Every structure is written in structure tokens, then in C-alpha cells.
Amino acid sequence: MINELGHYALVLALAVALVQASVPILGAHRRDAGLMNVAPVTAVLTLVLVALSYAVLTRAYLVSDFSLKTVWENSHSMMPTIFKVTGVWGNHEGSMMLWVLILVLFGALVAGFGRNLPATLRANVLGVQAWVTVAFLLFILLTSNPFARLDPAPLEGQDLNPILQDYGLAVHPPLLYLGYVGFSITFAFAVAALIDGHIDAAWARWVRPWALAAWTFLTIGIALGSYWSYYELGWGGWWFWDPVENASFMPWLAGTALLHSALVMEKREALKIWTVLLAILTFSLSLLGTFLVRSGVLTSVHAFATDPTRGVFILAILVIFIGGAFALFALRASALRQGGLFAPISREGALVLNNLFLTTATATVLVGTLYPLALESLTGAKISVGPPFFNLTFAPLIIPLFLAVPFGPLMAWKRADLLAAAQRLYLAAGIGLLTALAVMFVATGAPVLAALAIGLGVYVMVGAMADLVQRAGFGRVPAATAARRFVGLPRSAFGTAVAHFGLGVALVGIVAATAFSSEAIVTMKPGETQTIAGYTVRFDDVTQATRGTYDADIAHFSVMRGSTKVADLTSSKRLYTTRRQPTTEAGIKTFGFSQLYLSLGDAQDDGGRVVRLWWKSWVTLIWLGALVMAAGGFTSLSDRRLRIGAPTRRRKPAGRPVAEPAE
Structure with missing residues (x-):
């Protein structure tokens, strides 16, 4: 009876999600406040119903109720309690339940924390997000029902996949999904803005905290997944360019580009079209990863499903949402104003360069991941695209990015002096070069490129702190004054510096573990x-x-x-x-x-x-660097300025010219 309650709650959640997907959008179109106010109520109610269904499924695992097919296939009465709990998401049906639970959680968070959003924007965002919820609830109920029964019920289960019986599984998938699925909100914001036809700096400020939260959780999730693979599989590697690893890495790269692009849009109202496109693309890559894992096209320790019916259903979801979003983008893009102009040598220019390398790297990983699948489906020929391809194509794109990272925060908006920024990085460059020489001296016979790459990582770490030192005025004002300024700097500035510092730490770990092990x-x-x-x-x-x-x-x-x-x-x-x-x-x-x-x-x-x-050698720096990057993300999220909407510009009185505000 309790299991039926969980199934019924899931069906009811679908009905409520359909209401959320239609009524608020209709209300936004008609500017009807009553209809738009349905959105937050239904978003919270959907969360309650899905959470109830998930709790019922978890109970079935805890009491070893083998009348449920998924419990029989993925549990055992002798399993430790912790693995019974993690076993809920250690299979296809349960992991999709966790996917949808996090999806509706983000919807409820927008309903609760988005009260400062314009009513039409909030209604459209929650409506779009509800359509994603409807699609995946239909997928679960029609192809992956976790409450499917066995009659008679077996006396014992078939046990959980042994490699998933690990404490790492208790934290890796939920954190990964918080990032993966969290980008659904930025996708919903992009589509909602395209529906409304209005995108400005305020929109970028509202989007950025959600993108930052998703990026931060995805960073931790990928790092923990890497470490889990490292110690659990017994193969001694931390990354293998596995297609399913790539499926989570691509949204991370695109999400990183989205964060930097949204910053430009917020500060200068530039890159509007590009930022909206990145918001769509990032979640599209998350959906693509879901398809790769659950369609049966891949054989991997990470892959769950081999049923072609499920793959076709998810492929239909991909076509509808990605195709629909890009079609809407194509219709609306020409009507969007480009926004503020800037010189190539400026902070905006540095962030555009960042986007160029990140998106090209994403495209490289995408091609290397999908090309073997496409070739096999068209010709039947099987090829393997592995580390040699990715190392040779990815590294040349990322090394220039590392060189440019410290420059961005040191450059002024709109127009900057490249030489002045470079002069502020002399110390960082010098320390990096000395580090490279020290590595070559201490590690006799060390590869020159490896030593230089470690020096590059140190340069990024020291350069990340240069912006904070410059803004505080160390060396130009009395030390006590500089210290007070340093403490009073915005948390977002500290977050940026810490995240870039972690990037340098991770680079040192990657190079050292590769070259000196x-x-x-x-x-x-x-x-x-x-x-x-x-x-x-x-x-x-x-x-x-x-x-x-x-x-x-x-x-x-x-x-x-x-x-x-x-x-x-x-x-x-x-x-x-x-x-x-x-x-x-x-x-x-x-x-x-x-x-x-x-x-x-x-x-x-x-x-x-x-x-x-x-x-x-130095292998723990890889995961330590990722955790430092995530700490930078959380530090930025704690900045109150990221939790409020950008102020609207005052209209200029007729006949009176108003000076452009200084940047």
C-alpha cells in the first residue's frame, strides 16, 4: 500500500507540473497576476509530491521490499544501511528519481528566492522549468517506473553493483546532479527571456547566482567522481577521457564560459545574444550527457540503461527542448540589442578570449566523444578516441587560457592598458619561471614542458592574488590601511581569486601526477x-x-x-x-x-x-585544487550583491542630456 502511495504521488506530481507548465505562462502572456501567482505554489507542491515519492522508494530499499523490481535488482538484505540508501540512486530508475527531485528542488528554490524577479519573468521561468519536469516525469512513468511490482516477491535481492557499494557513491551523484540539473534554471531563464523578448543587465544578475551554484556543485561532483574512480576501480588513474566523464565535463566547460559571459553582460550590457546562447547550450550538454548514460549507446561503468526504448524517449526530449530553444533563439536573436561596446584590450575583451578558448575546448571534447558513435551508427565501423586525441587537441587550447587568466581581473572595463596589467604580473611570472627552473634542477631529467607547465600553474596561483593586492593598495598605502581595504573587499572578488588560485593548484597536480609518477x-x-x-x-x-x-x-x-x-x-x-x-x-x-x-x-x-x-607525485593537488575552486564559488555566492536584482536605469528626462556614468 505504501508503494502505491509513492506511485500515486508521482502521477499527481505530473498533473501539478502540467498546471505549472501552462497556467503561469498563459498568465504572463495576458499579464494576469492571479494566473502568474500559480507558479510558485505549484512549484513547491511538485517538490513535496516528488519528495514523498522518493521517500517511499527509499523506504522500500531500507526494509528490503523485494516486491519492487528495482529493489530486487539492486539491493540485498545483508547490505549495510548506507549502501541501501545510496542504492536508491545506484541504478537507472532511482537515479532518474534523484534527477527529477533535484530538478523540482531548483524550481521550488526559484519560487522561494525569486520574489524580487519581475512577475512575468518568474512565471515564464517556472513554466519553462515545469515543461522539463513534465518530460522527465513522463519518461519515468512510461519507461522507467521505480514502483513496478514483482508477483510473487522474491525472498532475496540480486545485490547492488559491487563497484557502487562505496561511500563515495553517497556524495558523488547528488552533488553531480546538483550541478548537472542546476543548469536547467539558467536554461529556463534564457527561454523565458526569449519568450518575453527583453534581456538586460538585471537578467544577467538574476541568472548569475544560479549558474554559479550549479557550476560550483558540478565542480565538486566531477572532482569526487574522479577520486572515486581513482581509488575504487584499482587502476591508478584519475581521468581517462571516458565518454561519460566527458558528458559531465562539457557542461562544466560551457558553464564556466557562461559565468564569465554573464559577468560582461551584467557590467556592460554586452554579449547579450552570446550569453543567452551559452545558457541554452550548457543545459543542452547536460541533457546530452543524460542521453549518453541512459540510452545504451555507451558501455561504461557510469552507464545505467541498455533499453533502446528509453534512449528513443530521451532523444525525443533532446530534440524537443534543444531544438525548440534554438528555434526560439533564432526567431528572437535579431531583435535583441547588442548592448555596450568595448575595446579589444579591456576586461570584456579578456573575458571574450576566455569564452573563445572554453567553447572551442568544449567543441573539441564534443567531437571526440560523439564522432565514434556517429561513425558506428552510419558505417558500422568501431573506432576508439582516447587520451592521445584529447591530450593533443585539448591542451593547446587550455595553455593560452591559463596564461590569460590572471590578466582579466587586472584590466579595466571598456578600455584597458595591457602593458600596465602585464607589469602588475611581473612578480607572478618571475615566481612561475623560478619554480620551473627549480623543478628542472631538483627532478633531474624532468621534461622541460612539464616543468614549464608547473611554473604556469604557480604563475596562475600568484597572479590570482595580484588583483586583491592591487585593490587593497599594498605597497602604495600604509600597511594598516591596505589591510583594512583588503578585509573590506567584496566577497565576489575573493571568490574569483580563490577559484583562479584553485585552477592553478589543479594544474600543478595534473602535470606532476602525469610527468613524475x-x-x-x-x-x-x-x-x-x-x-x-x-x-x-x-x-x-x-x-x-x-x-x-x-x-x-x-x-x-x-x-x-x-x-x-x-x-x-x-x-x-x-x-x-x-x-x-x-x-x-x-x-x-x-x-x-x-x-x-x-x-x-x-x-x-x-x-x-x-x-x-x-x-x-603531488596527485592530491588535483582534487584539492577542485575543492579550492568550489570554495571560491561558494565565497562568491555569499556576496549579497549576487542575490539581488540589478537596479533599473532611470529614464532620461526629455530634453536634458544626462552624462554616461563612469565605469
């Missing part, structure tokens, strides 16, 4: 040792254990530095008894910013074990 693959017996990166690893013994739903061989290792024992490591091979699926649990020990990574392989006939050892 070492690997050893050996067969070891208990008592034998292997040396790597100055550490001696001794294989102690192997023990067997049965825990919950799996049996495990657990290998114990001692890590020595000279004659001193500095750590114990364990790595195990697990066999999940229900699915008969093996997994490898890596042993990882962190030393400073580097890690010793050990993965246990198969048993050999002579009683030895294959052991893979990696020394990962």
Missing part, C-alpha cells in the same frame, strides 16, 4: 619486498574474510623508509557472492601531497600475487 608491476610472495620512489614495500601476508555480501582475500603490506616502518597498507580482492563479481580495493597512503598506491592482483600458481605499485 612511477609504476612497478611485480609478482610478490609473503616476505618479499619491492622498492619504489625511495620506499620499500614488504608483502607480509594474506588473510581471508567473509563480510556481508562478499568474500575477501586481504593482503597486508609494510611500507619502510630506510629501516623505519612508516605505514601499513592493505589491498584486497573481493568476490561478491550473489553476482559472482570480483572487485579490487586499493591500498593508498598519502605522504605530503603525493600518494603510494597499491593494487592487489590475481593469485599465481607458485603462490605469489601480482602487485601493482604506483608512486603518484
